[in-house]
Amino acid sequence: MRRVSTxxxxxxxxxxxxxxxxxxxxxxxxxxxxTRIRELRDDPLAASHAVRYESYLARLERFEKNTLYAKDHYxxxxxxxxxxxxxxxxxxxxxxxxxxxxYAAEDLKYMAVEINELLKELVSLSNATGSDxxxxxAGDKALTEPFRIVEGTVPDxxxxxxxxxxxxxxxxxxxxxxxxxxxxxxxxxxGDAFWAEKMQIYSTTDATDYRTPAxxxxxxxxxxxxxxxGDTVQAIAAKINDSPAPVKAYIDPETKGLALEGTxxxxxxxxxxxxxxxxxxxxxxxxxxxxxAPNWNSDxxxxxxxxxxxxxxxxxxLFRGDSEFVGSxxxxxIDLAxxxxxxxxxxxxxRQERVEQTWERLNQEIPNVTAALxxxxxxxxxxxxxxxxxxxxxxxxxxxTAAKILPPTLLxxxx
Numbered sequence: 001m002r003r004v005s006t007x008x009x010x011x012x013x014x015x016x017x018x019x020x021x022x023x024x025x026x027x028x029x030x031x032x033x034x035t036r037i038r039e040l041r042d043d044p045l046a047a048s049h050a051v052r053y054e055s056y057l058a059r060l061e062r063f064e065k066n067t068l069y070a071k072d073h074y075x076x077x078x079x080x081x082x083x084x085x086x087x088x089x090x091x092x093x094x095x096x097x098x099x100x101x102x103y104a105a106e107d108l109k110y111m112a113v114e115i116n117e118l119l120k121e122l123v124s125l126s127n128a129t130g131s132d133x134x135x136x137x138a139g140d141k142a143l144t145e146p147f148r149i150v151e152g153t154v155p156d157x158x159x160x161x162x163x164x165x166x167x168x169x170x171x172x173x174x175x176x177x178x179x180x181x182x183x184x185x186x187x188x189x190x191g192d193a194f195w196a197e198k199m200q201i202y203s204t205t206d207a208t209d210y211r212t213p214a215x216x217x218x219x220x221x222x223x224x225x226x227x228x229x230g231d232t233v234q235a236i237a238a239k240i241n242d243s244p245a246p247v248k249a250y251i252d253p254e255t256k257g258l259a260l261e262g263t264x265x266x267x268x269x270x271x272x273x274x275x276x277x278x279x280x281x282x283x284x285x286x287x288x289x290x291x292x293a294p295n296w297n298s299d300x301x302x303x304x305x306x307x308x309x310x311x312x313x314x315x316x317x318l319f320r321g322d323s324e325f326v327g328s329x330x331x332x333x334i335d336l337a338x339x340x341x342x343x344x345x346x347x348x349x350x351r352q353e354r355v356e357q358t359w360e361r362l363n364q365e366i367p368n369v370t371a372a373l374x375x376x377x378x379x380x381x382x383x384x385x386x387x388x389x390x391x392x393x394x395x396x397x398x399x400x401t402a403a404k405i406l407p408p409t410l411l412x413x414x415x
Contacts, residue, residue: 057369059180060362066176067359070184074352077136077188080128081348084194084307085341087118087125091311092334098318099327112157112318119162119311123149126194137190139170146170146190147308156319165308167191167267167294173222178358184351191267193344196337199268199304201296203257205283207233216276220245220260221269227278233258236278258282262304265340267294307337 094111097103103111126137127145134142145168152163170190175183212231217224223245227236237249237258247268252259262268272279279285285295296302305313310333317325 053369053372060366063178064362067178067355070176070355073186074348076130077348080125081345084122084125087122088338091115091118095314095326095331095334099323101323105321108318108321112315115315116161123147123165126190137193139187139189140174141170184355188344194307195265195267196307196310196340197304198262198265201260202252202301203283204255204299206256207258207282208256216278217273218278219271220247310334310337
């Protein structure tokens with residue numbers, strides 16, 4: 001049997017008041033967080049759904065930021081490629097004028113001087129820096145200029161002329177994840193965008209009896225190609241041809257060595273996996289050097305020039321007054337450079353269109369997921385405000401009632 005004492009009313013009232021205060025704190029916390037689920041026990045099923053929605057929404061928002069970054073990057077690349085195209089068009093116009101044979105030798109030199117300045121600007125565009133402070137055409141070597149001007153003296157051209165443009169290498173393409181496990185290639189490497197001719201690399205090393213000494217891998221244009229112990233040069237050539245690399249491999253019937261030819265105008269990049277020397281043994285690359293830059297074996301025969309090589313060749317012909325060369329090989333080289341630039345513009349435009357479509361889809365999907373999350377965990381503010389007012393009124397009434405029914409205290413007697 002419960003014992004009745006003078007403390008019992010006081011304890012009961014305090015207990016129920018604390019419960020009311022806890023309820024008030026709970027509803028105030030939900031209103032502040034704009035969620036009806038503060039703890040898992042509030043609604044276990046809805047909480048599990050809400051966690052999945054929140055995770056998916058966070059990924060979608062990350063993808064949206066990536067697509068916006070990719071859009072800005074492609075816009076910058078498009079601008080500099082179009083500027084390069086305009087410069088090459090001007091160079092071609094000058095070459096057409098110089099090929100007519102109606103200009104004096106002095107006039108041809110003036111054209112060559114202008115082309116030399118256009119060449120410098122073309123190199124400046126190839127070394128362009130994006131708004132994020134990174135090189136646009138250097139791949140993941142984003143703080144390294146892919147091209148470097150070497151100046152000197154040109155016959156009949158005077159001093160401070162560009163004698164060659166050295167390729168300093170570029171890393172593999174950076175990628176941005178735009179949807180789950182789907183990536184957009186961000187970069188056009190300098191060896192792709194600013195090349196003119198299809199490259200050909202012929203090894204002079206007889207590989208008839210070559211066998212791979214151990215399991216390893218080689219890299220062709222950034223694509224990893226595994227090689228197994230005992231592979232012959234024919235097997236390696238077949239693996240290169242089966243890879244996504246834009247390179248055709250075959251055996252040179254004259255030297256019996258491995259030969260590579262680009263399927264489009266670009267600089268072929270070759271690299272052995274660390275600890276391996278398959279390409280070195282086959283006589284294609286040297287034993288040391290920067291793997292990102294051309295590192296050909298000194299005995300290998302390499303052909304295929306860059307955009308800058310085409311412009312330099314044309315300029316030198318103008319300095320010599322060789323209108324016939326200008327009208328044939330000179331204009332032909334510029335046409336190859338223009339064709340590649342325009343091809344790369346098309347590739348960049350396709351990438352722009354893809355991320356634009358992805359961005360639009362994400363902007364439809366994000367509100368849908370947000371609405372689903374709101375249905376599961378969102379708080380009806382009108383209902384919550386009504387509930388809060390009712391609980392505040394009840395709590396106030398309870399305090400007033402308690403003040404009347406609690407027994408007198410010692411202070412009452414002291415008054």
